[in-house]
Amino acid sequence: MGNNIQAPRGTYDVLPDQSAKWQEIEAKIIELCNLYQYKEIRTPIFEHTELFQRGVGDTTDIVTKEMYTFQDRGDRSLTLRPEGTASVVRSFVENKLFGLPDQPVKLFYTGPMFRYERPQAGRMRQFVQFGVEAIGSKDPAIDAEVISLAMELYRSVGLKRLRLVLNSLGDTESRIAHREALVKHFEPRINEFCSDCKTRLEKNPLRILDCKVDRDHPLMATAPSLADYLNEESQAYFDQVKMYLDELGIEYVIDPNLVRGLDYYNHTAFEIMSDAEGFGAITTLCGGGRYNGLVEDLGGPESPGIGFAMSIERLLLALEMEKVEIGQSQNLEVYVIAMDDASKKKAFGIIKELRSNGISADMDYTGRKLKAQMKSADRKGAAYVIVMGETEMASGQVALKEMATGEQQTVAFADIAGTITKKKSLEE
Known part of the structure; x- marks a missing residue:
C-alpha cells in the first residue's frame, strides 16, 4: 500500500459536494416520520453477537458469512450491526417499551450498518440504512401504513419509476405446511444442489428458493408456491392489507416467489423496486415485512411487529438514474x-x-x-x-x-x- 493510507475496501467518503444530498434526504426522513408519528431511536453500532444469531437467524447468509465479529478485551463476542431490526427489538424488550400505554410503538432509525460482502454498485461494506419498526399491533392497516411511508419517502425526493412487490408468507401453520411440501420437493435431488442448499433443506428450506448458485435448476421453477398453502386466516389477512393499500391508491404487483432473507418474517412481505434504466440487476430499493415472533425470541412478551429497511446509497443511485437533482448547496451570502x-x-x-x-x-x-x-x-x-x-x-x-x-x-x-x-x- 506504500505510504498512502486509503479508505478500507467497501467504504467511501461522503465529500462536501455530496453531503448536501444526504442532509436533504435525512431532513425529509425526519419530516415524514413526524407526519406519520414515528419517533427516532438510536441504538449502539455494535451489539452482542448472540443478538444477531438469535434475531437474524443463524442459517442466514448475513450471520454465516457477512458479519464483522470481534472479541473485546473482556473476551466477549461483539458484532458490528449488519441490520437494524434486531437492535431495535432488543431495545424495545430491554427498556420495556411493550409496557407503554399506546401501542403500537412506532420507531424509526437511520445510521451505518456493516456487512462483509463483495462490494458492487450500491452495495458497500459500510452502508447507511433508514428503517421503520411498528411493534405491538397485528392490524393489517399498520402494514399498509408502513408500506405507504416507504413509498412516500421515495416520491417526496422525486422518484417516479417505482414498483411495489407484495407477497404473503402466511402464519406459522401455513409456513409449516409449505415447508413440508418444499422438503418433499427438493429432497430426492438435493445432491444436485450446492452445499449451502443441502444445509438449508434441514434448517430452512424456504431459503433454497433464494439461492443465487442454483437459481436455474429445473426444480426451482416447479417448487410448491407458498400461496397454495395459505390457510384461511392468512389469506384473509393478506386481503385486508391489499384493501388498505387500494384505499391509499398505492399500486402493487403480487409476486408469490418473494421471500425475505431473514428467518423471522411472516404474513406481509414486500419490496420496492426501481424501474429506472441502467440500474443493473439488483433493483431492490427497500424491503420489509411482518415479524410476529421476534420480540418473544428476544425475551419479550408477544408483540407482533412490521418494518422495512432501505439503503440511502441505493436511493441516491436511483435519483442519479432518474436524473433527479437534490441537495443544491446553500450559497454564501x-x-x-x-x-x-x-x-x-x-x-x-x-x-x-x-x-x-x-x-x-x-x-x-x-x-x-x-x-x-x-x-x-x-x-x-x-x-x-x-x-x-x-x-x-x-x-x-x-x-x-x-x-x-x-x-x-x-x-x-x-x-x-x-x-x-x-x-x-x-x-x-
Missing part, C-alpha cells in the same frame, strides 16, 4: 474583502456580527490580492461583497455590492447586518 491588517481585524468582527444575525459570511485567510479575492467570492456564489480598506476605516462606512446586479449602496458598519436582513425579507 456575504464575502468580506480586507485590504490591510487593520481592515482585516475590523472585517473579522463584522463577519462575527453577520453570522450572529443568521447571515452566512466568509473572508480570505491566505493573504490574496483584491482581484483573487473577488474571483473567490464569485466561485463561492456570494450574494454580496464588501471591500474594506483605509477609506472605509476612516469613514466608518462600506459599499455593499450586490453581485447579481452590480448595484452598490453605502452602509455604516453597524447597519450591515440589518440592511442585509431587510433585503432578504423583501426577496422572500
